[in-house]
Amino acid sequence: MSPFPTSTVLGYPRIGPRRELKRALESYWEGRSSRAELERVGAEIRARTWRRLAELGLAGLPSNTFSLYDQVLDTAVLLGAVPARYREAEDPYFAMARGTEGLAPLRMTKWFDTNYHYLVPEIGPETEFELDPAKPLGEVREARALGFETRPVVLGPVTFLLLAGALERLDEVLGLYEELLSVLAAEGVEWVQLDEPALVRDRTAEELAAVATAYERLGAAGSRPALFVASYFGDLGESLPVLAGTPVEAIGVDLVRGGVPEADLTGKTVVAGVVSGRDVWRTQPERALAALGAVRASHVVVSTSCSLLHVPYDVAAEDSLDPALKARLAFAEQKVAEVVALSQAAFRGTPPAAPSVALPGPVPAEERSPYALRAAAQAGHLRLPPLPITTIGSFPQTGELRAARAALTAGTLSREDYERRVEAEIERVIRVQERLGLDVLVHGEPERNDMVQYFAEHLDGFAVTRHGWVQSYGSRCTRPPILHGDVSRPAPITVRWSTYAQSLTGKPVKGMLTGPVTIVAWSFVRDDLPLREVVFQVADAVRDEVRDLEAAGISIIQVDEPALRELLPLRRSAQADYLEWAVAAYRRATSGAGDRTQIHTHLCYSDADEILAAIDGLDADVTTIESARSGARILGAVEAFGRGLGPGVYDIHSPRVPGAGEVEELLRRTLRVLPVERVWVNPDCGLKTRTYEQVEASMANVVAATRRLRAELPA
Ligand code: MET
């Protein structure tokens, strides 16, 4: 067995430095180019990555970290877990990823506590596993042809099965992994990386026993490369001694999120993740070197804490960032250089510290009056009908709007002209809602490219990048803002749009803000202050905006927190503390509102079980939540909610227009568990990805269904 190379990364961005893969995918999906052309772009991205990593001096190059869509889907294909209904599709892989005319795609959900989404493998009694090693093998060969020896990266059997909810199939699946190992060994592969991020979560005794079984058995395989089991996103905890007791040669630990293992790992190689793959900051050399020095193992390899998939490619591409900020940043390329320098004990230069300005003292968080008082004040003031109908905020983002925004950025459209177009769009949105007969109107958010980035652009302490794209799923990327300094709000942000909308109608217009937790969750946040302090700064900025909206005559204000669940720590022991500060931040942002002002919040997922108490703790007057998409599963859980609640009745993720009968049925189900005075009628989420045609038809049915139910209510 040859020793593990002295430096490596667990994975690399794969969308291409200029999102080449995104464009190639979309062109293929739209039938504008061939599968061969797509493959060519993929090969180019892979070749560029290996060359660049080698140029930067990285010793251990990974392969099979590329994916045309998702690495979990790739693993399902590797193991033959392709549900029968997709096999006949023209392109089964993309049918599973995106669905076809007649087929829904596999379910998609968030990858641990990141903003990356994977496809959930579907394994049932009918699943017959069968190894198809073409992809990992192909990448090893492809790299070799370019002169690079690589370490294929494959999702490990335990995590794969836990994600699929099918751990009972471990025995069969291990047979396939043994086969894969022997195929790779025959190819001359020396090391293979098996990713087991599920091991950083709390695991039952039975699951830990599965880990032992898996790696005992793979370790005993007759013909195999050396085994490197990688963990990331946290501490291995009780899984570490289990893994260490098996014959695997190397164990990867995340030393950014987790502590240095106390155990003596002599006899093993430890791949020490000391350069963070989850943030955009330069590494503090003393901290990294101290961690490396504290590991007790036969061989310590310098690595990233996880795949670099979660950070953008290259800081050097950012020509409009403030140089002082740039000096503090490291994207994937810079992080690789740090790994190399650390491995050569040549790491020099402490990154500059965040400049801290003196903020005015913290706003004392007042409490709002008890709900009963607020509800009475709001009822008298707003005079809404029973079952008030509203939407979640955004209306369709048209191509013209996007083009206008691009022209504004390019300097070919003046700010005044741009703003006039936004106003024209607001007017259209107001007229549509009046025509439909909605009760609480919105301005439609036409001025926003994105619900977090828009606020980041208008707050001090944030920067936005030009090319800092990070894959969210498939071809979808986001460009998270960088929260780099003390946050404050120099001037009102949304007041002009909300008051303009309100000036056009006699119905109440709801102000629309993004909540502090969601703003930090979808940004890269400074790491020199605890997140709870950063989030309070953001909360105070949102609070200023709430106050100004209220003062400008907006009597309903929605503060969205769709990311509340996302930051939930992976280990149960850390969850209560997080939920405590997350709820405190939300209340701080909203508690400046008077009793007559109705505060709404919005969440758009339905597996909310773990955070139900926290949602209740937000103390919003009205909570709108996804429900239609998930078959109204949420209703059982929210029955006890004592305030206004709008379980969605229209699944906005689908282009399909729900019939009035269907909406009526959902409303009846809601009314069976919630008192009518508390029920709101609304879609699952914002409408920005839909067309006006779909929205108007769907909302007309929502209104028709609501009217039928209202007619049955006692006068
Ligand atoms: C992801 S939640 C989106 C909420 C936002 N107000 C919208 O309607 O688009």
Ligand SMILES: [Zn+2]
């Ligand atoms: Zn939503």
